[in-house]
Amino acid sequence: MPPIPDDADNIGMVGDAVSEPDHRRRTPHESDQEQTTRSFDMTHALMNIQIIPKAETPDDVYPAVESAIALVQDSGLGYEVGALGTTVEGEIDELFDLARRMNETIVAGGCRSVISQIRVYLGREPISMTSLTDRFRD
Template sequence: MARTLLSVQILPRTPDGGDVIPYVDRAIEVIQASGLPFRVGPLETTMEGELDELLAVVARMNEEMVRMGCPSVIHQIKIYHNTEGASMNELTRKYDPPAGGGESK
């Protein structure tokens, strides 16, 4: 089991001051390509793994933003580390809707 959860929100400054969504989409593609478990939320994406591999994904995201021409990038990061294991599913299980039910309000 992984020992670390890392949530990241990326705020790239686009080269022309345009829409950031294509850049955020590319950052999420970098996360997908990592092969690590992840969950996209409305304001941040959470990944599950070992701290060093999670930080390497954040570095790759940053490198990709620079490659795409962003003059600056802000990453807001939250890290939860547990030596006995950390799981997105375990931390959120009690909030999941019942099977066959809708979203909670």
């Protein structure tokens, strides 16, 4: 924590919240949210999600996962189902909303709990599954 300045105007009373100074460069009138999103292309994100339901019996696991995949298929977003997870491309808020709905579907379907492993790619340039994998395809 930086030393407290000597001038009395910057010293708070005991219990007052003291925030660290924000030294990031920003344009005039730019909010913290705008500063964060300005650096990344939020409209071309990739999310890989692996859903691991805790079901009553092993036979209940596959229908639960299939119900989550059906949400992906109906989402209108680009996707690819893999053996160990599903990759979806789209706008970051759409992807997180989809992940939330997938988890809710698993629980609503009768599973006791669900673990989701989610990886997200955000970059300064637009990205797609095809641009990352085309050179490895026949």
